[in-house]
Amino acid sequence: MRPSGLILTMLLITGSLSCSGDIRAQSPHTLTTPGAIIHFPAGRKDAALDYLRAFPEVRASLRRRSGAALGKGVIIELVTGIEELRARAEALGGRTPDSFIEGLAFSRQRHVLIRLDASGSTWHRIQGLLTHELAHVAIDEFRMRPDAAAIPRWLDEGIAQYLEGGPVTALFWELPVRARLGFLIPLAELDKAFFEPGGRRAAAYVQAESLTEFMVRAGGGVRELLELLGEGVSLKLAVRKLTFMDLEEIETLWIEDLESDVAATMRSLGPLAFALFIGLASAAGLIRRHRRKLVIEERWAREEEAEAQGPGKD
Numbered sequence: 605m606r607p608s609g610l611i612l613t614m615l616l617i618t619g620s621l622s623c624s625g626d627i628r629a630q631s632p633h634t635l636t637t638p639g640a641i642i643h644f645p646a647g648r649k650d651a652a653l654d655y656l657r658a659f660p661e662v663r664a665s666l667r668r669r670s671g672a673a674l675g676k677g678v679i680i681e682l683v684t685g686i687e688e689l690r691a692r693a694e695a696l697g698g699r700t701p702d703s704f705i706e707g708l709a710f711s712r713q714r715h716v717l718i719r720l721d722a723s724g725s726t727w728h729r730i731q732g733l734l735t736h737e738l739a740h741v742a743i744d745e746f747r748m749r750p751d752a753a754a755i756p757r758w759l760d761e762g763i764a765q766y767l768e769g770g771p772v773t774a775l776f777w778e779l780p781v782r783a784r785l786g787f788l789i790p791l792a793e794l795d796k797a798f799f800e801p802g803g804r805r806a807a808a809y810v811q812a813e814s815l816t817e818f819m820v821r822a823g824g825g826v827r828e829l830l831e832l833l834g835e836g837v838s839l840k841l842a843v844r845k846l847t848f849m850d851l852e853e854i855e856t857l858w859i860e861d862l863e864s865d866v867a868a869t870m871r872s873l874g875p876l877a878f879a880l881f882i883g884l885a886s887a888a889g890l891i892r893r894h895r896r897k898l899v900i901e902e903r904w905a906r907e908e909e910a911e912a913q914g915p916g917k918d
Contacts, residue, residue: 633645635649635652639677640659641679642681643681643682644681648682652682654727655680655734658727662734662735666738670743670763670826671831672830674741678715679715681715683717685719686719686721689707689708693708702806704806706718706722708737709740711743718734735767736764736768739763743764746833746834751835753842754839756839757794758794758795758812759812762817766817766826775807775810776810779810779814788862818854822849823847824842824847825846829846832845839851
């Protein structure tokens with residue numbers, strides 16, 4: 605149980621904090637900073653202090669790049685790993701996340717969950733994870749405007765990934781190969797792919813980021829795009845207004861851009877070609893050894909046969 609006096613103190617410190625009402629009773633370890641409450645597991649105050657220091661810079665960057673006010677407070681909850689993330693996601697009313705998910709944002713509750721065992725622990729990675737999850741909260745501010753247009757899941761994730769600027773994954777380098785082979789998820793199916801299990805869902809995140817980045821390069825700035833969507837302009841009209849192209853044209857040009865990325869294709873095929881070469885070389889070596897073994901065994905057999913017959917007679 606959480607003491608009501610403690611919650612009141614937190615509200616006064618953070619100022620108009622909108623919380624989810626599900627703060628962990630079993631984890632009383634808490635830090636506060638203007639605009640945020642940070643909950644952390646026992647013995648991980650060092651990590652909580654890192655996020656506490658990162659929060660003001662991340663919020664200022666998101667305000668500048670997205671145009672979101674981010675005036676209300678947020679809850680940042682640090683969890684030990686995937687099992688605790690899944691338990692907390694269920695408690696907050698969310699879906700069970702895949703093992704590769706490193707954080708979750710419950711934007712309406714302004715409550716984010718971040719795994720402490722996420723890949724990398726550098727300052728840049730901490731900022732990236734926090735940026736990604738708070739970006740969802742920022743995007744939701746535009747979605748909640750009275751006349752706002754729909755913001756599809758792929759764009760929500762794509763903007764969060766783009767603003768995060770996280771490490772490039774192997775799946776990202778595989779996109780040109782997937783484009784050449786026709787294995788990309790069509791834009792019309794991309795939203796649905798986020799709710800499908802396994803590799804297709806992981807690919808949806810990567811495609812969303814790549815497509816969003818291409819759209820930004822084509823002239824569709826994040827801040828300008830979100831402002832138009834918040835004003836009620838549909839995504840198709842907003843993209844056309846910013847890039848002078850239809851969304852379908854953006855998708856076609858994006859695929860062509862991926863297909864033309866020969867260097868990235870070679871980076872993707874390089875390890876595969878190397879592995880194939882090693883495999884073939886190993887197989888050839890085994891064949892040669894087997895042949896030598898047969899020759900030696902045949903020679904030994906002839907020698908044993910000659911010894912068995914004894915010395916030759918005139």
